[in-house]
Amino acid sequence: MTAEYLPHLKGWLEDAGAAKVACDVKSALLALGRLGIDARGFEHDVMLYAFLLDADPSGCALEEQARRRLDVQLGPAPEQHADITLELWKQLAPAVEARGMAKLYAEIELPLAPVLARMERAGVRIDTSELRRLSELMEGQIARLTSQIHGIAGRTFNISSPQQLGEVLFDELNLPAPVKYGKGKTRSTAADVLEELAADHEIVRQVLEYRQLTKLKGTYVDALPALLEPRTGRLHTSFNQTGAATGRLSSSNPNLQNIPIRTELGREIRAAFVPQEGWKLLVADYSQIELRLLAHMSDDARLVEAFRDGEDIHTRTASEVLGVPPLMVTPEARRDAKAVNFGIVYGISAFGLAAQLGISRGEAEKYIKNYFARYAGVRRFIDATIEEVRRTGVTRTLFGRERPIPEINSRNPNARGFAERTAVNSPLQGTAADLIKLAMVRIDAALEAGAYQSAMLLQVHDELVFECPPEEVEAVSKLVKREMEGACQLNVPLVVDVGVGDNWRDAK
DNA sequence: CTGGAAAGCGCC
């Protein structure tokens, strides 16, 4: 079997007889696309094989794999890239098969690569004049806050420097210093610390507002327009299919998976994401995906029942934990229950829950105790999951994706605790990632089969964003909902909310 | 001047 290589692709494309092999199919497709070549039929992606085997985002690129598995230092020669790619393919493809991940590879990861390539090439349109307006508005607010903060401090200083801010607040104005310390013994000025002081101190409230404005202006409002592709006038992110150990995608240059939504100002920024003239944006997101997967994987009777009955899950948890009927659950109780539900998924401690809810550690312990008394299946699931990871050393998703957890039997209690939380969270986060990836592949195929013009643009973990001509909106809404909800059969229903609008904010 | 660590914070 001889390797053919294309020097202008730096060895990306190797044709090994009948089997088309690349070290990175998505990059190969994008590079070929720029040359006007519509390539199809790649069967083997060495980087994806490596990622399935190691779940190590920093170690699955060709150079690192060549070093680790073949003890070869990769040079610039395309011939070497081609040879190494084939050598690794021969080793990794059978290993993926042997570990039971051939189906995950063939039905999800490999077919996803061309979908991501098309999403990146499509890009997303931004209303730059809207962002310019916001930028000027925010500039004025920041200037006002800066002079007010300096006024109260009695001197000028760099408000963006945590070090200088700490000196002003805790040494000069003698505000109560936080218990929380950074690694270098610096007193923390993080938002949760400042919020403790905000009620009593005007300057702290202004610093928090200053932080929000400078963060959003610097990271989004001013940064995004600079990244527009001149040729398309659109924003083209990169989706990294090997970017997160759990199996999630990541997004960079720019990261379009962390566009603001929480605050009103943030939502203004999101409203600047718009469809091409005359088209619509369509947003579809899985409702409570990780908690539904917790219900399925734990088979907890109450959790399963709650989702089957279509109940509001946080209200139900509040009702269970407090022992009151759902109609008597106050908004505050629901908020607390929501924190408990997320805490379960993340492996929170009583200490952490207490800090977040502003209650005593004893109160938090009661909440957690009550939770597990009512959701005994969840307790069993968590214990069984940790036990299995102790035995096997890996977590596994519903679709068979593995993640090594080497520290699970560490004698260091800190490292072991971290590993145990990771062991519980990874199957949930990872299965959710598998599920939406599968949905993306199904939707892409269905759009292709129906010859729709609508395009998938973005994925944000439990949400997909599409751009649709108005006459397709209705049909594509149904298609997307059907393919997402039908991606997999669980003990509980999968629910997808679909919205349509003239920008990303209003479509949600 | 550059690179990296640390702090902080945006999202799910």
Place this chain on the structure above:
DNA sequence: AAAGGGCGCTTTCCAG
């Protein structure tokens, strides 16, 4: 003893 899982980006600060 630490104390919530997964990311990427910006700014500050400091060492080389």
